Amino acid sequence: MNRARATVRSQAGAAALLVLAISLPSACSAGGPPSIVGKQSLRIGVKADQPGLGLRLPNGRFVGFDVDVARYVAAKLGVSPDHITFVPVTSLTRETALENGSVDMVFATYSITPERETKVAFGGPYYVAHQDTMVRRGETTIHNVHDLKGKRLCAVAGSDSWKRVTQELNIAATLVPATSYSQCVTMLLDHRVDAVSTDDLILAGFANREGPAVRIVNAPFSDERYGIGIKKGDVAACEAVNRAVTAMYLDGTAAALLHKWFGKTGLQLDTHVPQFEGCG
Amino acid sequence: MLATATPPAPHQRPRKWWPTAPIRRLGLQTTPGRIRALAAIAVLAIAGFYIVTNIAIGNARDGLRVIGHDAGPQVLATGDLYFALSDMDSQVANILLTGREHNPATRQQALNSYNQDRATADRAAMQAAELSANNPIDQATVRSVLDGLGRYELLAGRAMVLNEQANHPAGPPPGNVIAVYRQATNLMKLELLPPAYNLTLEGGATVRDAYVAKRAAVLSSRLWVALAGLAAIAVLAGLQFFVAVRFRRLVNPALALATLGLIALSPAAVRLLSGEAAQLQAAKTGGFDSILTMSRARAISNSLHADESRFLLDPGQADAYRLAYLDKSQTVLYVKSGNLSQYYTGLSAAMKAYPRTVSFLGFYGDEARAHPGPAVAAVLSRFQQFQADDQRIRRLASAGDTRQATMLLTGRTAGSSGYDFDQYDKAVRSLIGLHRGTFDHAIGTGDRELGRSILGNWAALLPLAALGAVILVVVGVRPRLKEYR
Numbered sequence: 001m002n003r004a005r006a007t008v009r010s011q012a013g014a015a016a017l018l019v020l021a022i023s024l025p026s027a028c029s030a031g032g033p034p035s036i037v038g039k040q041s042l043r044i045g046v047k048a049d050q051p052g053l054g055l056r057l058p059n060g061r062f063v064g065f066d067v068d069v070a071r072y073v074a075a076k077l078g079v080s081p082d083h084i085t086f087v088p089v090t091s092l093t094r095e096t097a098l099e100n101g102s103v104d105m106v107f108a109t110y111s112i113t114p115e116r117e118t119k120v121a122f123g124g125p126y127y128v129a130h131q132d133t134m135v136r137r138g139e140t141t142i143h144n145v146h147d148l149k150g151k152r153l154c155a156v157a158g159s160d161s162w163k164r165v166t167q168e169l170n171i172a173a174t175l176v177p178a179t180s181y182s183q184c185v186t187m188l189l190d191h192r193v194d195a196v197s198t199d200d201l202i203l204a205g206f207a208n209r210e211g212p213a214v215r216i217v218n219a220p221f222s223d224e225r226y227g228i229g230i231k232k233g234d235v236a237a238c239e240a241v242n243r244a245v246t247a248m249y250l251d252g253t254a255a256a257l258l259h260k261w262f263g264k265t266g267l268q269l270d271t272h273v274p275q276f277e278g279c280g
Numbered sequence: 281m282l283a284t285a286t287p288p289a290p291h292q293r294p295r296k297w298w299p300t301a302p303i304r305r306l307g308l309q310t311t312p313g314r315i316r317a318l319a320a321i322a323v324l325a326i327a328g329f330y331i332v333t334n335i336a337i338g339n340a341r342d343g344l345r346v347i348g349h350d351a352g353p354q355v356l357a358t359g360d361l362y363f364a365l366s367d368m369d370s371q372v373a374n375i376l377l378t379g380r381e382h383n384p385a386t387r388q389q390a391l392n393s394y395n396q397d398r399a400t401a402d403r404a405a406m407q408a409a410e411l412s413a414n415n416p417i418d419q420a421t422v423r424s425v426l427d428g429l430g431r432y433e434l435l436a437g438r439a440m441v442l443n444e445q446a447n448h449p450a451g452p453p454p455g456n457v458i459a460v461y462r463q464a465t466n467l468m469k470l471e472l473l474p475p476a477y478n479l480t481l482e483g484g485a486t487v488r489d490a491y492v493a494k495r496a497a498v499l500s501s502r503l504w505v506a507l508a509g510l511a512a513i514a515v516l517a518g519l520q521f522f523v524a525v526r527f528r529r530l531v532n533p534a535l536a537l538a539t540l541g542l543i544a545l546s547p548a549a550v551r552l553l554s555g556e557a558a559q560l561q562a563a564k565t566g567g568f569d570s571i572l573t574m575s576r577a578r579a580i581s582n583s584l585h586a587d588e589s590r591f592l593l594d595p596g597q598a599d600a601y602r603l604a605y606l607d608k609s610q611t612v613l614y615v616k617s618g619n620l621s622q623y624y625t626g627l628s629a630a631m632k633a634y635p636r637t638v639s640f641l642g643f644y645g646d647e648a649r650a651h652p653g654p655a656v657a658a659v660l661s662r663f664q665q666f667q668a669d670d671q672r673i674r675r676l677a678s679a680g681d682t683r684q685a686t687m688l689l690t691g692r693t694a695g696s697s698g699y700d701f702d703q704y705d706k707a708v709r710s711l712i713g714l715h716r717g718t719f720d721h722a723i724g725t726g727d728r729e730l731g732r733s734i735l736g737n738w739a740a741l742l743p744l745a746a747l748g749a750v751i752l753v754v755v756g757v758r759p760r761l762k763e764y765r
Contacts (some may be wrong), residue, residue, distance in 0.1 A: 222600055235488065272474065273478065
């Protein structure tokens with residue numbers, strides 16, 4: 001009996017040892033915000049007034065390259081088209097919409113910049129556009145970005161395009177504020193500005209719509225990497241959308257969509273998978 | 281206690297709450313039946329402990345394999361591939377820029393670097409292809425990079441021949457040379473570098489996924505291993521107790537030995553798993569994360585250095601190259617700035633405040649916060665020197681002195697930008713080497729611990745120990761059962 005009790009005691013000892021062994025400090029699980037990966041439905045921010053990229057039709061439907069890419073990526077994340085809610089965003093509201101969670105992702109001609117990366121995370125880029133300049137048909141003095149010196153340039157709030165001209169390249173253009181590129185185009189036609197300078201894809205969409213009234217000078221001077229805006233810290237989502245973008249280029253969807261939306265614009269379209277920004 | 285307990289009335293059999301018929305069918309009302317049942321439960325408990333522990337160790341082994349032997353090395357190989365490709369284009373730009381005014385030694389050095397890069401790219405691509413043997417998409421990507429490299433070499437070769445014929449002074453070559461170089465560098469930028477960089481990132485993502493999943497599995501499996509061990513010990517002790525009481529023996533040596541074996545083995549297995557989780561963490565956060573960050577920083581740095589050359593080489597694209605240079609500089613080390621001259625100022629201010637405060641972001645911001653020390657400080661001061669050179673080069677260029685700007689850029693002797701960039705790159709490489717050491721050590725320790733236990737290899741020990749315990753149970757109860765024959 002004594003021996004048996006000794007066994008019991010040694011059992012208790014072993015148990016204590018084991019409990020001690022497991023209760024060693026176990027590091028906390030992966031930090032960061034909850035991921036949008038695995039969500040059943042998604043709210044996606046797109047532009048509402050950029051023909052070819054993100055445009056809201058009178059019936060409320062959204063159409064454009066960004067919208068199609070968003071659908072493709074959402075499908076790869078397991079979300080069917082009828083579980084996507086498209087939410088209109090502007091250049092000014094993109095960061096806040098992601099930060100306050102009113103949208104899960106942003107596909108809105110959203111150039112990846114180091115400055116923006118301090119506030120949001122970027123998957124992709126899913127395309128690399130180039131900044132160019134659009135003028136009225138009759139304009140003969142503007143041939144490249146340096147000719148904007150002394151001219152009236154449309155400056156959209158929240159957009160970086162005008163900063164590229166007046167800050168980064170230090171070209172002394174006169175800035176005329178606007179809230180969107182569709183407003184800029186109206187102002188261009190009304191002679192309230194002399195030029196609109198932004199990504200060639202955006203300009204091509206408007207040029208397509210306005211026809212012979214406007215002209216793109218065709219002197220691109222930057223690489224604008226269109227990223228997929230995600231809440232900062234959601235590394236899993238960033239990795240998942242990068243895999244989706246890779247698949248989109250490999251299976252030919254990217255080339256098909258580029259030709260569908262910009263095939264007639266005369267732009268040189270690049271159908272190779274872009275160099276990703278990287279997650280986290 | 282026993283003395284004061286009220287003894288039950290002898291003629292009154294207590295009613296049992298469980299149905300007695302099935303128990304009778306199993307023969308549990310007899311002593312040999314009970315011994316047999318307890319022995320069977322003990323064997324099952326030992327098997328359970330073996331299975332749970334084996335799965336847990338399998339998770340640790342999988343984690344080490346992916347991080348230490350598959351995706352981890354893949355990241356290094358594709359990082360080397362990117363760097364070699366990017367540097368080839370950089371060397372071509374330098375050769376085209378210097379024209380006839382080169383110091384023959386400098387030109388030969390550039391050509392040697394070009395050829396070396398070519399060999400490195402081949403080797404790294406082979407290695408990357410080998411490491412992605414089970415991933416057809418990655419393999420196709422590597423193959424397409426190698427195909428593109430052949431086309432790139434043709435274009436670069438043609439540009440260099442045309443350049444030789446042009447026999448121009450230092451500075452931008454004639455238009456026909458620039459036109460061919462543009463084709464080459466666009467091919468590099470659009471078709472070769474992106475897949476190489478994305479492979480590196482994909483390797484990083486694979487490592488992260490494996491780390492999160494496997495480390496969590498290893499940590500939580502410790503509880504199951506401990507519980508399974510405790511259960512087996514308890515059943516063995518119960519059997520021992522039962523046999524001791526029934527047969528008036530103090531101890532059954534075989535059963536005692538089996539129990540002692542499990543008492544030794546269970547905590548050792550739990551300790552092993554804790555150790556493996558710690559090594560996974562050390563390899564990932566102490567080594568791998570920084571290797572990935574610094575490899576990316578090194579790749580982007582090489583590319584921005586080349587943008588400096590291209591800025592001088594191709595005046596038609598100078599704006600684009602200047603903007604790309606600023607973007608890439610900010611990716612590597614971010615200080616708030618609207619243009620390059622603000623960047624130079626912001627960088628100096630940030631470096632003055634360092635190491636008191638890390639006021640900058642980007643790759644080096646992450647690294648300086650995660651692993652402060654002399655190695656990262658060396659990288660930062662070299663980077664600052666390189667940026668100071670850049671400022672001089674651009675000042676010369678905007679004053680129209682492209683020749684001097686080119687000499688400063690392409691020189692390889694002390695005081696030239698080329699020299700300072702080499703020093704900077706060396707500092708980055710030695711920082712990567714430092715983290716590589718941490719990484720290799722953690723993976724090596726993890727591997728060794730798995731392969732080693734007090735009694736030998738865990739892979740061999742665990743099944744042997746489980747089998748031994750089962751045999752001991754059989755050996756322990758068989759003589760007792762014989763007494764009933």
